[in-house]
Each structure stands twice: as C-alpha cells, then as structure tokens.
Amino acid sequence: NAGVTQTPKFRILKIGQSMTLQCAQDMNHNYMYWYRQDPGMGLKLIYYSVGAGITDKGEVPNGYNVSRSTTEDFPLRLELAAPSQTSVYFCASSYTGTNEKLFFGSGTQLSVL
Amino acid sequence: DQQVKQNSPSLSVQEGRISILNCDYTNSMFDYFLWYKKYPAEGPTFLISISSIKDKNEDGRFTVFLNKSAKHLSLHIVPSQPGDSAVYFCAAKPNDYKLSFGAGTTVTVRA
Numbered sequence: 001n002a003g004v005t006q007t008p009k010f011r012i013l014k015i016g017q018s019m020t021l022q023c024a025q026d027m028n029h030n031y032m033y034w035y036r037q038d039p040g041m042g043l044k045l046i047y048y049s050v051g052a053g054i055t056d057k058g059e060v061p062n063g064y065n066v067s068r069s070t071t072e073d074f075p076l077r078l079e080l081a082a083p084s085q086t087s088v089y090f091c092a093s094s095y096t097g098t099n100e101k102l103f104f105g106s107g108t109q110l111s112v113l
Numbered sequence: 114d115q116q117v118k119q120n121s122p123s124l125s126v127q128e129g130r131i132s133i134l135n136c137d138y139t140n141s142m143f144d145y146f147l148w149y150k151k152y153p154a155e156g157p158t159f160l161i162s163i164s165s166i167k168d169k170n171e172d173g174r175f176t177v178f179l180n181k182s183a184k185h186l187s188l189h190i191v192p193s194q195p196g197d198s199a200v201y202f203c204a205a206k207p208n209d210y211k212l213s214f215g216a217g218t219t220v221t222v223r224a
Contacts, residue, residue, distance in 0.1 A: 004156070035214075042117065042202065042214030043157075058211070090156050101147060102212065104156030 023091030136203030
C-alpha cells in the first residue's frame, strides 16, 4: 500500500523561483490537505480539498495555490518563493472530513535561499 | 493564535516507566481529539483518538484522558519502550475537517 506519496523529499529554491510539490493518494480518499510545519510550531493548514474540483483556503494560504483535477492528486504550487516559505510540507488525506484520522505523506523539506 | 498547546517541548523517561504527555486547548467547540506520532524524516502517523463524549480511551499501552471542564487532555504510555522515542503531536477539531495541532513533545526513552 503506497498511501500518500509526496515528491520531492528535498528541494532548495532561490528567492523568486516557482515550484510544484506533488501529492498523490491511492486510498480513494475524498479529502486532501496541505500542511506546513515550522520549527517549534504545530502543523498549519495551507489549503484543503473536499473532492475533485473543490479547494479552499486554510490558515496560511498566502503565496500558494492548489488544484484538484482528480481524486488522487493534489499538487501545491509555490509562486515567487520567499525565505518565509522555508518549511517542511506535509500532504494528508482522509475519506471523510469528520472524526476521522488523517493519513500523512513523508513530507517535503523546502529551503528558500 | 495557538488553540492547542503542548507546553513541554521534551520529555525523557526511563524504559519501562510511564510517559505522560499533556495538551491544553482553548476552543470550546473542539469535540474530537487525536494524538499523532512522528519519527524523523517521516510523516505523522495516527496513534489514538478520543471523542468529547468520553473521558478515556485505551489502546494497548496507550491511554488518552480528556478533561473537558479543564480543556485538557493527556496521553499515557505504559510501559515506555525505546521505539516510543518520537515527537508526539496533540490535535483537535470541531465538527468539521480542520485539525489544529500543538507544537509537539519530543519523547526520549532511555535504556
């Protein structure tokens, strides 16, 4: 079982560059999420999706964009990378949105220099 | 605005003894609480959860206690084992899908 797969695992960007973090799940989950974790902080929700074609902002959406064209994939786009976006990014999924555990990918360590 | 707080960044415990991790929350709308465990270079994995209608939930060596009046929950690990060394995140949600996470507690189990 692959579960939630994130690529790449590590990436260094220069200020102003753009990139897409990939996330795919094979569990037929409706809900997908992007979180970021900064040192000494809890995970913060960036964007989420309740199904293909439906996305919405979380707590910290500025500087990011998402799309959900299929149930399986939920890419996160960084436009004009800034040092403040240096973080570890986690993608997660769940079948429903209520009282259910989330399954997480292994994360992407991103540094913007 | 941190709605879920884990005030102890780290905890060191001897193998075989009890580990107690604490978590406080401020949002009275939270009605479902989870603990996640995270090893280095891996994503968080679900450990145990509790609904607000209960005050205790047990799963093997792991027990979560919920005190709604104090807005406090704790995770007990008995007995602690070396494989329990990890970062533990407390998380809480209202009746929707938006989890709020604490900053985590790093547990080190000494042999």
